[in-house]
Amino acid sequence: MSSITLKSPAKINLYLRVLNKRKDGFHNIETIFERINLFDTIKLKKNALNEIRFFCEHPDVPKNNSNLCFKAANLLKKEFSIDKGVDITLIKRIPVAAGLGGGSSNAAFVLMGLNNLWHLRLSKKILLRLAKELGSDVAFFVSQKSFAVGRGRGERIFCLSGIKPLWHILVVPYQRLSTPRVYHKLNLKLTKNKVNVNILIHALKKNSASLLSKLVMNDLEEAASKCLPGLLSIKEKLKGLGVRSPAISGSGSAIFSLVNSRKEAQLLIKRLKNKLAADFFAVKTY
Ligand code: ATP
Numbered sequence: 001m002s003s004i005t006l007k008s009p010a011k012i013n014l015y016l017r018v019l020n021k022r023k024d025g026f027h028n029i030e031t032i033f034e035r036i037n038l039f040d041t042i043k044l045k046k047n048a049l050n051e052i053r054f055f056c057e058h059p060d061v062p063k064n065n066s067n068l069c070f071k072a073a074n075l076l077k078k079e080f081s082i083d084k085g086v087d088i089t090l091i092k093r094i095p096v097a098a099g100l101g102g103g104s105s106n107a108a109f110v111l112m113g114l115n116n117l118w119h120l121r122l123s124k125k126i127l128l129r130l131a132k133e134l135g136s137d138v139a140f141f142v143s144q145k146s147f148a149v150g151r152g153r154g155e156r157i158f159c160l161s162g163i164k165p166l167w168h169i170l171v172v173p174y175q176r177l178s179t180p181r182v183y184h185k186l187n188l189k190l191t192k193n194k195v196n197v198n199i200l201i202h203a204l205k206k207n208s209a210s211l212l213s214k215l216v217m218n219d220l221e222e223a224a225s226k227c228l229p230g231l232l233s234i235k236e237k238l239k240g241l242g243v244r245s246p247a248i249s250g251s252g253s254a255i256f257s258l259v260n261s262r263k264e265a266q267l268l269i270k271r272l273k274n275k276l277a278a279d280f281f282a283v284k285t286y
Contacts, residue, residue: 003045004117008109009286010038010100011140012168012249012256014212015200018191018219026136027183029219030197031150032204033140034166037286040094040102042069044113047085052077058092060176068103068134072110075130076120084118095279097176099250101141107134108141131155137250146285147204149197164207165285169265171238171246171255171272172279175228182251185223209258213245216258224252231255234276241272256283 015032022028047053052073054063061067065074069088076082088110094102111130115122122130124142131138136153147160195215203211225232231253238246238255246257259265265282273280 001117003043004113006042006044006109006113008040008042008094008102008105009035009141010094010102010105010283011035011137012100012170012254013218014204014216014247015195015197016218016220016250017195017197018186018188021188026153027186028152029150029154031154032160032197032200033137033148033150033154035141035146035286036168036170036283038094038100038170038281038283040106041091042106042109042113043087043089044110044117045087045089046117047087049085050083051085053085053087054090055087056090056092058090058096060096061090061092068107068138069110072107072130072134072138073114075133076111076114076118079130080120080122082118082120086114086117095172095176095254097178098172098254099177099179099248099252100170100172100254101137101250104135104137105141107131107138111138111142128157149201160201160204163204163285166209166212167259167261167265168256168283169243169259169268169272170249170281170283171234171257171276172281173228173230173234173253173255174277174279175230175253177224177227177252179251181227182220182223185226186220187223191219191222209260210244213258216245216247218248218250220251221248224248228253234278237276238272241275243268243272
């Protein structure tokens with residue numbers, strides 16, 4: 001096997017509560033991740049150069065060694081003294097800096113893909129440890145589960161099972177948001193969410209979209225709106241157009257809403273297109 005091609009999925013956060021700020025500057029959060037069927041494609045091809053080379057044509061993806069694909073491959077090379085090279089080609093479809101975890105997913109799939117391509121035989125436990133070094137959301141994608149609770153910075157993963165797939169519309173404004181900037185604007189005194197994560201998990205297990213819609217929440221919404229004032233007006237417009245409980249994913253700017261079926265998602269998107277400056281996707285739990 002000299003090359004492999006991988007599908008690298010996005011995520012949304014159905015629930016994101018910020019608990020406190022830590023001494024290291026990060027925040028402790030409690031979140032529910034849902035993996036969705038919106039994918040980047042990653043091709044890993046062995047090269048004879050003992051080098052990591054990265055190729056991507058998307059203008060918003062960094063091409064240098066700050067790219068998370070490069071960082072993941074480099075971490076494996078350093079940690080296990082590997083004298084092999086790889087060409088990584090990324091086809092980016094997940095909107096960048098939208099709270100959809102694209103970079104983290106790419107890092108997770110490069111780790112798992114190179115584990116196979118380079119015959120490293122690393123256990124899930126080791127992959128999870130490496131994932132945590134690369135970023136807060138990487139461990140969720142390494143867990144390869146559809147739903148999970150994330151604690152700590154989001155990297156302590158508790159998998160959830162027995163949940164039926166959900167349908168959503170995803171509305172991604174053309175303006176994007178930087179996660180550190182959003183956390184910088186966060187005023188913890190103003191986050192007064194009272195919904196307990198267990199109530200949401202209960203609603204997920206009951207597969208009740210209407211109950212779930214009432215419970216989705218994100219403590220970063222106010223801070224994200226400070227960074228991107230248009231975000232609130234998009235949310236209000238969506239509500240006015242009949243979209244049920246729109247909420248931001250991660251630190252934004254993507255907004256999602258729960259719907260009952262693919263058909264409902266497609267009809268809703270048809271109605272919303274041309275009314276808002278955004279990209280639209282009908283997505284399902286993956
Ligand atoms: P975060 O993990 O910070 O919450 P996000 O989910 O909002 O991020 P990403 O698409 O992962 O958004 O991009 C965040 C930033 O990471 C981008 O601005 C980009 O500069 C950088 N980045 C590094 N590697 C990648 C990658 N492979 N794909 C996308 N962005 C990347």
